Amino acid sequence: MDRLTEMEAFANVVDQGGFTDAAKKMGISKSAVSKHVSNLEARLGARLLNRTTRRVSPTEIGLAYYDRARRVLNDAGEADALVTAMQSAPSGLLRISVATDFGVMHLSPVLGEFLSEFPDITINMVLNNRYVELISEGFDMALRIGELEDSSLRARKLTETEKRLVASPGYLQKYGRPQRIDDLNEHKLLHYANQSSSAVWKLTAPSGEKRQxxxxxxxxxxxxxxxxxxxxxxxxxAYLPSYIYHKAMAEGLVEDAMPSLPVETQGIYAVYPPGRFTQPKVRAFIDFLAQTFADKGPKDW
Known part of the structure; x- marks a missing residue:
């Protein structure tokens, strides 16, 4: 006899308060329900139900068993739903948060290809340079660059970018090339500002010393x-990531202002809320991004 079916029959008898209503819910005969419960009690060697002519109620042992059995049955139902959801075609609204520069330069140009492949998905892409709270602000996922602050989120690394100090050849010819980090105090520095950063650059000296x-x-x-x-x-x-300066450097419009400094490499991640399974639309988009950026970064953008 199927153990899960026995468990389901017993739980339904408790939920419905009797064998007749439990049989209706399960779509089987009353005698079949009674047989499942009797077999369960025989296998466990314990009486789980008090039976009278007027009512059926769980014994003390039966009530304790019911609590565990209901959890098992709920988990089994969720497992079935998970498989169904993961096999269904990705669809629905996908709300994404992404840094403005990366979104404009590298994400928006590939959205058409994704939407052609998945026509049942619609995208709402929000461009900003602040840290968003995915769940409370209603985002399905975000693209984040650098160290991940919220360890509770699930994350998949898509690629990497490098950060360098860059300046035009004309500027370096006029003002000279800084040789040491302290020399930067004598130069004109262009600051990238957002709500999560202060007016400092965090650099690593050739010796490995961390400087601000x-x-x-x-x-x-x-x-x-x-x-x-x-x-x-x-x-x-300016201190910029390679996904911004790559083309200008290739064309000779800017160059590395301090080649002696160790290059800082940052990961680019797709992050999404934790859960028992990933929504098909989120999974499809992350898989698409991983494939799209597989040959990108940290230098080749």
């Missing part, structure tokens, strides 16, 4: 492309 440099200067802006444009124009030195 205050970046108050000519320009503070919360847009990486604008900061790159300022560096190209010769306004100063």
């Amino acid at each position: 440099v205050r970046t108050t200067g000519w320009l503070t802006v919360n847009d990486g492309q604008s900061l790159l444009n300022a560096a190209i124009s010769g306004l100063g030195i």
Whole structure:
């Protein structure tokens, strides 16, 4: 006899308060329900139900067994639902949070390909440079760059980016190339500002020493492309990720202002809320991004 069926019959008798209603719920005969429960009691060697002509109620042992049995049955139901959901076609609204620069330069150009492949998904992409709370703010997932702050979220690494100090050849010819971190105090520094960062650069010296440099200067802006444009124009030195400066450096518009510094490598992650299983629409998009960015970064953007 199927142990799970016996357990289900017993739980339904307790839930419905009798064999007749339990049989109706399960779609089987009353005698079949009674047989399942009798077999369960015989296998366990314990009486689980008090039976009278008027009512059926669980014994003390039966009530304790019911609590565990109901958990098992609920888990089994969730397992069945999980398989059904994971095999269903991805669909519905997918709400994404992503940093403005990365979203504009590298995510929005590939969305058309994804939506062509999954026409039942619609995307709401929110571009901002602040840390969003996924669950409370209603996001299905986010793309985050650098160290992950919230360890409770599930994450998948998509690729990497590098950060370098960059400046135009004209600026370096006019003001000289900084040789030491302390030399940056004599230069015009272009600061990338957002709500989660202060006006400092955190750099690593060739010796491995961690240093901080205050970046108050000519320009503070919360847009990486604008900061790159300022560096190209010769306004100063900017500290930017390779997914922003890669093309300008390849074209010779900017160059590494301090090649002696160790290059900082940052991961780019898809993060999403924890749960028993990943929604098909989220899983499909993350798989798409992993494939799209498989040959990108940290240098090749």
